[in-house]
Amino acid sequence: MTRFRPCIDLHAGKVKQIVGGTLRDEGAGPIENFVSEQSPASFARRFRSDDLRGGHVIKLGPGNHDAAREALAAWPGGLQLGGGVTEANASEWLDAGASHVIVTSWLFEDGERFSDERLARLVEKVGAEKLVIDLSCRRVADGWRVATNRWQTLTDMKLDPPSLDRLAGSCDEFLIHAADVEGLCGGIDEELVGMLGQWRGGVVTYAGGAASMADVERVGELSGGHVDVTVGSALDIFGGQGVTYRELVDWNRRSSEPGKAC
Template identity: 75%
Template structure:
């Protein structure tokens, strides 16, 4: 059964919900759906109290380390951490309380995938503590992994063959559908179906969930093999489409 996995997205030290396609290094600031007054630790403590496991903290750019450490301290071993992770600092974040480290951009040199870097990371932390982030955008070839906060397309596509190739090096995959992230207009059902048909190891999908019907759709399309993160639509983050308590109850029913 599909499980809800919580998320804490950090931008400039605050818990936020951002439209994924607007997060850029140049030009105006990102479009923000929500900025929390509560600290990251308060959200992590709530997820811990409700026994929501396998969630993730994503640092979107600089200035987020203190907030990330606050969240990890509120739930040691309870959440994963991503954003600026590489072989030289990954162990530091595990020691700070992360259950896993999540890595995307560092696995690429320029925009080309580096198996040497992946092997170095596995040697450092072990495949059992690594989540490979294959967040992607729709392209002419299907779905192409995007790095640097989804700004730069790489040479790696999200396909069953690529998932099978990378699965021995990690414990899970995290996949944001960046084109629908933060828009609350529905999930990328085609991508979810492909991920579920593969089903070789745990996968968390993020992007576009707007109602409980979307949660149910992920469960149906993936055969219950793909978990789901809900962000901007969640009342916990200022949304109106999905109630947090509904998702807690959903997980308990499973």
């Protein structure tokens, strides 16, 4: 059954919602949809009080180390941590309270070539049960390609069921941001959600474009309830007007009731 997964996106030490495709290493900063005056810990405590498990804290670039630690300390074991995760620091984040570490770019040598050897080392270090592989992607002519380096670099990995099958034994979950629609509140990538829903080999969370409860419901419909969903810029606690936080909390409670399918 499709569940809502909360998020705490961090940029320059603050909780923000940004247009994902505008993240750059150089030049002008990203387009910001929302910048919170509340601390990362305040969001983590809210998610904890409503038992919204499996959410993720994402460090978007440098300057977010302390903010991420603050969020994890507010709910030890309740949130996943992603952004700049490598073999060298993965254990540090688990020790700081993350339930899982989320890794993308480090698994790709030169940001482009997937490394089975790096993945094997990371699994040996932290265990597959503590690992979420982020296969966030951009649309290309023949489907989708995994994108690294804050979604700036297209890799050699196609996002499709064979790729998910290949990696499923080495992680506990997958996280998929549709980078082309991330932060735009223009609707989900329905074709991508449908493809992810056809794959039944493990837990998948989709993020990108959800603008209303209708989009949340559509993820459930298209995936047969097998793909979870994150809502960011459209959410009222992040300055949005399309979805209320209370609607999503209630959605999760209904989806957990016996006999309910979302």
